[in-house]
Amino acid sequence: MSNSILVKPYQKIPIEENGEPLVPIPLSLFAVESPHPYQKLGADYQGKSPYYIRQGVLQALKKAQTELQQQYPGWKIQIFDAYRPVAVQQFMVDYTFATVLQQKGLKETELSPQQQQDIWQQVYQIWAIPSHNPSTPPPHSTGAALDITLVNEKGNTIDMGGEIDELSDRSHPNYYAKSTIAQEQSYHHNRELLHTVMRGAGFRRHPGEWWHFSLGDQMWAWLYNQEQPKQTIIAYYGRV
Template identity: 45%
Template sequence: MVGFSKPMRPWSDRPIHDNGEPLVALPPTLLRLEPHPYVAAGAPYGPSADPFQLRSGVVDRLLAAQQDLQARQSDLLLAIFDAWRPLAVQAYMVEQAVTAEINRRGIDRADREQVAAVRQAVGRFWAPPSPDPSTPPPRSTGAAVDLTLASQSDGGPLAMGGEIDAVDVISEPDHYAAAAPDSEEALWHQRRKLLASVMQSAGFAQHPNEWWHFSHGDQLWAWRSAAGCAIYAAAPSSSLTA
């Protein structure tokens, strides 16, 4: 793996004071999109690491967001795409994303300048797999979740105008804000705004480049909410409780 330099995000300077909450498995009332995409891709979770786990306080907030969603539209559910990631999985998936984008662009890996441009593009969406405890990737903390909206009748995800993990401007939350009224694009924007609204009402902050990524308690959340510090550091899988 080609290494990343120390991450410099707007939130990287936020101090972290972990509150000690454990990772807990998502309850059955939260829909999981399975098979899990990164497990299926061969990411190194290990035999006992469950990707569908988050800090206990984050799970409580997810349940509150889903209750709010169903109060607004009773036929919808939150659908969890991904939750906690060990550092090894983050490193593996970053390289998968880089390789996929190199292939999509038809770039020769020997072209260092173009490969560097790909890494920069991927870095807008994928946090560097930093082992530095002062700059953990958000997903490694158990604070962040990737999710979408789904129909309660069949559990099928709704169209949101772009796939989760797309390395593209269509991933930006307000990409379709200027869509013509009554167009398909306007519907996608409406759905993105609904998802953001229920998540923000439950205390989550949204990643500025990703319509699907929300967190509570990590450095990104501290930056976006003007909190004095993050409350979750990187979480080891050994903290998982039933």
């Protein structure tokens, strides 16, 4: 990784850890991607479960699903990923870098410094830097971030017009916002439904990823402060 990749703006938000525990997500209440997508690739959680989040985050997630089901009975939030140790973050960053190389037909030993830099920039559009510095934790390592989508009453995944973790412009939440094509309008509607129920429960959405929501971490505080510059807040969940 090049040192010229800068700290992201949200990582400058101070953290005052409140000590709230990680708790298991009651998987019977939600839909779940199983087996876990990163474990399937070989990520080692070292005995910890990816299906854990902070207690307050779980309460808010339940509230979001209740709101969803009032509008669409039988629908559920599907948990793709939640708690992620820094070691797993590193594994997925390295995996993604290797995947991009393969897609481009390149070998790491033959890359120019500029090519290497360009690929890392692409990787870090989606992935947070796997920092061990307690003042700049990757969001998922705090237990405050979730990657999610929706399933309907039949258990079928709702089409959002892009895959979770996709390295493309389609990952931007508003990618389809101005489309006049009916199918693409439905993708935008589905993304907005997910956003609305999560935001109503207190979450904030990653500005570049339709699937990523957090509550209480640095990104959440940073996004809140963009909306309410006169009422600045700080993060209360750090790395666990």
